[in-house]
Amino acid sequence: MQLFQEAILARFGFVQDKYSASAFNFPAENKPQYIHVTGTVFLQLPYSKRKFASGQQRRRRNSTSSSTQSLFGEERIGYNWAYNTMLTKTWRSSATGDEKFADRLLKDLNDFCSNKDNRLLNFWESCLDKMHSSAP
Numbered sequence: 001m002q003l004f005q006e007a008i009l010a011r012f013g014f015v016q017d018k019y020s021a022s023a024f025n026f027p028a029e030n031k032p033q034y035i036h037v038t039g040t041v042f043l044q045l046p047y048s049k050r051k052f053a054s055g056q057q058r059r060r061r062n063s064t065s066s067s068t069q070s071l072f073g074e075e076r077i078g079y080n081w082a083y084n085t086m087l088t089k090t091w092r093s094s095a096t097g098d099e100k101f102a103d104r105l106l107k108d109l110n111d112f113c114s115n116k117d118n119r120l121l122n123f124w125e126s127c128l129d130k131m132h133s134s135a136p
Helices: 002-013 099-113 116-134
Strands: 014-016 035-036 041-044 069-071 074-077 080-083
Touching: 002 014, 002 099, 002 116, 041 099, 069 080, 099 116
Parallel strands: none
Antiparallel strands: 014 035, 035 041, 041 080, 069 074
């Protein structure tokens, strides 16, 4: 599921920010953070990329509202979204977007994740096709 979430973000123009967490000494949860290529939006996935030693149990939350049961155990699905308010008007242009662009991007991402017009299903099927075609 995590790889699929990351593929969706890449499709929408988000790149992973691999440097901020280590630069600012964020807590060990180390949730993956992304920024849109225009710089207008930050996004964070709710799961942790923390590495666990073999045999070590991962602590899980019991909240059903923030997680879902699957064949692979309990997984958190979704994302945390924030506008980049540090991007001043001086640095904004038609190429980088503005608040209206960020609103449209959020709506489009929500519609996609809600499978509006079967876009999510079609993307899933295209990912499966790519995976099967690249298998040895």
